[in-house]
Amino acid sequence: LVLNKKAPLVDTLILYLSLIPFVLSLTIPMSMMVATLLAFGRLSSDMEVTAFKSSGIHLFHLIAPVLVFGAVMTIAMLYFNDKILPAANYTFKQTHFKIVQKQANVAIRERVFIDQFEDYQFYIDHLNSDGLFSQVKVFNHWSPQAPVQTTLAKTGSLETNAQKYQMLFHLNDGVMSWDNTNYQTYNRLYFQRYTIHLKLENQLAHIDDIKKDFEEMTLNEISAEIKSTKDDGRKRSLHNEFQKRISLPFACVILIWFCAPLGLLMKSKGFVGFTLGLAMIFVYYMMFTVGQ
Numbered sequence: 001l002v003l004n005k006k007a008p009l010v011d012t013l014i015l016y017l018s019l020i021p022f023v024l025s026l027t028i029p030m031s032m033m034v035a036t037l038l039a040f041g042r043l044s045s046d047m048e049v050t051a052f053k054s055s056g057i058h059l060f061h062l063i064a065p066v067l068v069f070g071a072v073m074t075i076a077m078l079y080f081n082d083k084i085l086p087a088a089n090y091t092f093k094q095t096h097f098k099i100v101q102k103q104a105n106v107a108i109r110e111r112v113f114i115d116q117f118e119d120y121q122f123y124i125d126h127l128n129s130d131g132l133f134s135q136v137k138v139f140n141h142w143s144p145q146a147p148v149q150t151t152l153a154k155t156g157s158l159e160t161n162a163q164k165y166q167m168l169f170h171l172n173d174g175v176m177s178w179d180n181t182n183y184q185t186y187n188r189l190y191f192q193r194y195t196i197h198l199k200l201e202n203q204l205a206h207i208d209d210i211k212k213d214f215e216e217m218t219l220n221e222i223s224a225e226i227k228s229t230k231d232d233g234r235k236r237s238l239h240n241e242f243q244k245r246i247s248l249p250f251a252c253v254i255l256i257w258f259c260a261p262l263g264l265l266m267k268s269k270g271f272v273g274f275t276l277g278l279a280m281i282f283v284y285y286m287m288f289t290v291g292q
Contacts, residue, residue: 011099018092021085028077029251030284034277036066036256040263041272049264063260070253077249082219085245090216108133108158117198122169124156132157136171138196149178151194158198167198214241251284 043049043062052062108114110133114122125135138151153174160167171194178187214222214237222245226238259280266272 008099011095015092015095015099018088018095021080021088025077025081025085025248028073029248029255030277030281032070032073032252033255033259033280033284034274036259037263037266037277037280038274039066040260041266044264044266059264063257066256066260067253070256073252074249077252078246081245081249086216086218089213093213093216120196120198136174138169138171147179147181149176151176153194169196169198170194171196214238217241219245255284 040062049059049062052059108122108124108127110124110127112123114124119141121139121141123137123139124133125137127133133156134154136151136153136156138153140149140151151171151174153171155172157170158167159170172192174191174194176189176191176194179185180187214225214234217225219242222238222242226235226242229235229238262276266276
C-alpha cells in the first residue's frame, strides 16, 4: 500500500493493526487447545503424572488450574468479541475509506486521462477553484464485449459521503451515447444530472445502508437490530454473527476440558501432540465454516 498505492504510512499501520483483533478472536482458542495438548502430553511422557499419582495428588488437581484459566479467558474473550473486535472492524472500515478517498482526490487532474477507477475513464478539461469540473468526458467499459459508452457533461463534481462510505461523481447537463450492436442502432440519452458510484481498483463498493454492518456492532446492537429488521436474510446473518461471537470464547474452556485428558492419554512429548493439534484445528474450522 505504501509503495504501490502511495498510502500514508500511519494509515497503513492502523489498517493492519485493526486486523489483529479478528485474527486473535479465532487463534486464541486454538492456541490454548494446542498448548494444553503439548503441556499435558509432556507431563505424561516424562512420567510426572505417575509421580503426582504416587504422591496422592488427584489428576483433577492438575487440570483444575488450567480449567480456571480457560474460564477466565472465556470471560475475557466475551468482552473482547463484544467491544474490541467490532470497534477494530469499524476502524478498519474508516481507515480504508480514508486511504481510498485520498487516492481518488489525488487522481483527479485536468487534461489527463484518469483511469484509476474501475470500469471508468475520465477526462476533465478544467478544474475550477470552487471544486467543479468543466467539460467532463467519461468512457465506460462496463463489459469487455460491449462497445464503449461515452458521456459528455458540461460540469461535474466529486462528492465524498463519509457516513455512507460512498464516493460519487456527479455530472450535470450532458449526453450519454453508445452503440447497440444487436439492433444496429446508435443511442443517445440526454440528462440534467447523472451520478456515478466510484470504485478505486475494486477496493470500495458503494454502501447504500448508513447503518453499521453487523460485524461492526456490539452484541447489544446486534440484538436490537434483530428485533427491528424485517429482512429475513439480514436477520439470519445477524443471528449467525451473534452466535459466533459467543461460541468462540466458550471454545477456550471447552477445548481445554477436552484436550487435557487427551494429552494425558497420548504420552507424547511434542510432535504427536502438535500434529494432533493441527488436525483438531482443521476439523474445528471445517465445522465452524459449515456451521455458518
